[in-house]
Amino acid sequence: MSSGPIDQDAFDRLVEMTGGELDFVDELVDTYIEDGRNQVDGLRAALERGDSEAVVRAAHSLKSSSVNVGAVALGDRCRTLEEAARGGPVDDAAAQVTSIAADFDAVVAALLDARATRPA
Amino acid sequence: MSAGSAPEPHEAGRLSGRVLVVDDTPFNRQLLVRLLTTIGHEPLEAPDGAAALALLRDPATPPVDVILLDIVMPVMDGYETLAALKADPLLRHIPVIVISGVDELDSVVRCIDMGAADYLPKTIDPAILRARISSSLGQKRLLETIDRQRSQLARFLSPQVAALVSSPDGEALLAGHRREITAMFCDLRNFTTFSETAEPEEVLGFLRLYHATLGALVVGHEGTLEHFAGDGIMVFFNDPVLQADHAARAVRLAVDIRERFKDLSADWRRRGHVLEVGIGIATGYATMGRIGFEGRYDYGGVGNAIILASRLSGEASAGEILIAQRTFAEIDDAIVEPAGERKLKGFSRPMQTWSVPVGGATAQDATAVTAADGHP
Numbered sequence: 001m002s003s004g005p006i007d008q009d010a011f012d013r014l015v016e017m018t019g020g021e022l023d024f025v026d027e028l029v030d031t032y033i034e035d036g037r038n039q040v041d042g043l044r045a046a047l048e049r050g051d052s053e054a055v056v057r058a059a060h061s062l063k064s065s066s067v068n069v070g071a072v073a074l075g076d077r078c079r080t081l082e083e084a085a086r087g088g089p090v091d092d093a094a095a096q097v098t099s100i101a102a103d104f105d106a107v108v109a110a111l112l113d114a115r116a117t118r119p120a
Numbered sequence: 121m122s123a124g125s126a127p128e129p130h131e132a133g134r135l136s137g138r139v140l141v142v143d144d145t146p147f148n149r150q151l152l153v154r155l156l157t158t159i160g161h162e163p164l165e166a167p168d169g170a171a172a173l174a175l176l177r178d179p180a181t182p183p184v185d186v187i188l189l190d191i192v193m194p195v196m197d198g199y200e201t202l203a204a205l206k207a208d209p210l211l212r213h214i215p216v217i218v219i220s221g222v223d224e225l226d227s228v229v230r231c232i233d234m235g236a237a238d239y240l241p242k243t244i245d246p247a248i249l250r251a252r253i254s255s256s257l258g259q260k261r262l263l264e265t266i267d268r269q270r271s272q273l274a275r276f277l278s279p280q281v282a283a284l285v286s287s288p289d290g291e292a293l294l295a296g297h298r299r300e301i302t303a304m305f306c307d308l309r310n311f312t313t314f315s316e317t318a319e320p321e322e323v324l325g326f327l328r329l330y331h332a333t334l335g336a337l338v339v340g341h342e343g344t345l346e347h348f349a350g351d352g353i354m355v356f357f358n359d360p361v362l363q364a365d366h367a368a369r370a371v372r373l374a375v376d377i378r379e380r381f382k383d384l385s386a387d388w389r390r391r392g393h394v395l396e397v398g399i400g401i402a403t404g405y406a407t408m409g410r411i412g413f414e415g416r417y418d419y420g421g422v423g424n425a426i427i428l429a430s431r432l433s434g435e436a437s438a439g440e441i442l443i444a445q446r447t448f449a450e451i452d453d454a455i456v457e458p459a460g461e462r463k464l465k466g467f468s469r470p471m472q473t474w475s476v477p478v479g480g481a482t483a484q485d486a487t488a489v490t491a492a493d494g495h496p
Contacts, residue, residue, distance in 0.1 A: 017155065017246050024154060032147045057144075060192040064221065064242045065147035079221075 005106040006114070011070030022118075029111050032069050036062055040104050043081075043097045055085040055093065062100070071107040074100065135257040137185030140164045142172040142201065143219060144193040151244060152188060159250050168193045169201030176211055186256045187216045188240065191227050198231065206235040213263065215256035293360050294419070296409035301359050301421065302370040302401060302447055303429035304343070306334070306377055307352035309396040309438045318393060326388065326395075327351070333380055341373040346420045354430070356421060359408045367403050367450030374399045374441045375476060400432025402444035431464040432473065441476040448474045 018024045039062040046054035063078035077100050084090040139161045141152045149165050156163040164184065166172035172189075173196070175181050187205070191198035198218060205211045215237035220228045228239045237256050240249060308314075308330075315323045327350070334353055338345050342363070343355040355373065357366035378397060385395045406423025425446075432442040442459060443451075459475040 014151075017151070017244065019158060028147060028150055031150050035146045057192055057194055061145045065145050067221075067243055068147065068151060 005073060005103060005110045006070045007072040008070070010067070010072055011114075014068060014070060026115060029069065029115065032065050033108050033111070035065065036104055036108070040097075040101050043100065047093055047097055050089060052085045052088050052090075055090075056082050059085065059100075062104070066107070069107075069111070071103075074103040074107050077103055135254055135261065136160045136162075137253070137257045137260075138162045138164060138182060139186045139188060139253060140166065140172060140175070140184045141188045142166045142169060142193070142198075143188070143190040144168055145190070148190070148219070148242075148244075152249075155244065155246055155249055156253075159246070159253075161253065169196030169198065169204070171195070172201060173204055173208075173211075176205075176214075177208075184214055185260055186253055187214055188219055188253075189216050189231075189236070190219045191224065191231065198227075199234065202231055202234045202236060213260070215260050217252055217256055293408075294410040296407055298405055298407055299359050300366075300403065300405050301408065301423075301425060302357045302366040302403040302450075303406070303421070303426045304355045304357070304370040304374055304399065304401045305352065305426075305429040305433040306355075306374070306397055306399045307350075307433055309398055310394055311351040314388075314393050314395055329384065333384060334377060337373060337376050337380060341369055341376065343369065343373055344419070352430075352433075354420075354426070356408070359406075359421070360419075367401075367447045368452075370401045370403075370447065371441070371443065371451055371455075371476065374401060378439060378441060378478070394438075396438030398433050398436035398438065399441045400429045400434070400436060400444075401441065401447050402426075402428035402432060403446040403450060404428070404444075427466060428464070428471070431466065432462075432471075435462050435464060435473075436475075439478055443474045443476070445472050445474075 014028070015022070015025055018028070039058045042058040043055060043062075046052075046058060059078045059082035063075045063082060066072075066078060067075040077096065081090065081093065081096045081100065084096075085093070090096065139156050141149050141156070141163055142165075143149045143152065144167050146167075149167070153163040153165055164175065164181070166175050169189075172187070176184060189198050189201060193201075196204075202216060202218075205214065205216060212235070216231075216235070218228055218231040218236045218239040219242055220231075220239050221242040224242075228236075231239065237259065238252050240252050314326075318326075330351070331353075335345070338353070338355050342361065343357055344359060344361070346354040346356060355370070357363050357369045363369055377399065381397050388395050402425040404423060404425030406421040406425055408421040409419070411420040411422070425444075428444050432444060436442045440459075442462075443456060448456060456474040456476055459473040461470040462473050463470045
């Protein structure tokens with residue numbers, strides 16, 4: 001848990017899956033960041049509308065891509081929210097979305113940092 | 121990336137297929153598409169169920185071998201998509217692999233109940249992806265092979281026998297049973313001369329047309345085709361499917377064959393070959409069932425009526441339909457006339473026969489034979 005927003009083993013698995021093609025990993029990470037932003041925005045909007053179903057879908061989508069990119073802790077947070085929202089409006093949904101957004105920003109920073117600092 | 125590069129070369133012998141990825145998360149789609157390409161498949165993608173169905177139903181889309189389906193999606197989720205796929209006769213055979221998180225095993229069970237073939241963990245493992253797709257492709261290819269073989273087999277078996285073989289009572293019926301049947305035997309006058317004087321290609325071409333024409337009539341009249349042997353065909357009625365009007369059915373079929381054969385023979389007469397049918401019909405008890413030996417079985421019968429039908433056919437002159445006494449008793453006498461007593465090979469006493477006069481009974485009149493259905 002204390003090892004930062006990205007689980008290195010999980011991220012390494014992703015790299016391995018792509019056959020070590022870092023260009024493709026970068027493409028995937030870009031897609032993750034772009035779509036993840038949309039999902040975080042979607043979570044906020046759904047919360048405002050009181051649309052639990054949309055909360056479930058956005059949390060679900062962000063969960064699955066987060067897990068594959070190595071953002072295991074963020075994935076767990078998303079799952080907690082997804083499961084709670086299946087039962088209807090969630091009491092502390094606003095707080096949960098706030099921490100998901102913060103986690104997501106930290107994940108993005110870590111991913112971009114890893115890319116910038118990796119050996120050529 | 122969305123266009124997808126051409127499948128890379130892959131290991132020889134490994135099944136390669138076209139795989140449709142249905143997932144609303146762009147990251148997952150991108151990753152799956154790439155992995156599929158790497159392992160030699162040709163990926164297609166759709167962001168939700170509705171888009172997937174539209175793509176699959178688009179005539180411009182090449183046939184899809186396997187569908188990878190996410191469950192939680194906007195517009196149309198995995199359950200709705202799966203239900204729509206399984207309700208569509210053109211799409212229901214495509215194996216669907218549900219993509220699911222480990223925390224969603226209930227959903228997987230529900231999807232399998234709905235007809236999904238397998239599931240794939242959301243935390244994608246290339247080895248598992250490869251194995252699951254390979255297995256689904258293998259199953260699909262196997263089903264396609266079975267389907268192809270079944271339709272090929274159906275061309276050799278009469279529909280009644282094909283249905284019987286697969287029915288619960290099939291084995292008992294095949295083992296042998298006694299039943300009253302009407303047998304109709306039909307063969308060609310002058311066929312030996314024709315096959316000696318015509319070119320082999322002509323003979324085969326003629327037989328193909330003759331078999332196709334007669335085969336369609338037999339099926340149309342719901343007769344059970346025992347065999348086609350050269351120019352002779354043997355058809356039963358009232359077995360394995362019970363038919364109260366079996367005698368009348370046999371006569372109707374015979375009249376139809378004679379009618380239809382007129383066009384066929386006129387065509388050949390212009391080429392200098394005289395070909396005519398001779399038909400015999402007899403009713404009686406026979407032992408019906410599997411005849412033959414392991415590897416080469418026929419569904420057939422043993423009984424006097426069968427031999428009699430064959431003898432009557434041999435006795436019939438060109439275009440004549442000869443009917444035995446017991447068949448005569450079952451049908452409307454208005455359309456037949458006495459054809460005298462015949463001494464037949466293998467039968468000690470002469471047989472009283474009747475015939476359906478040419479011109480006296482057309483295809484329409486043959487329908488009138490139905491009036492005899494009420495006879496005991």
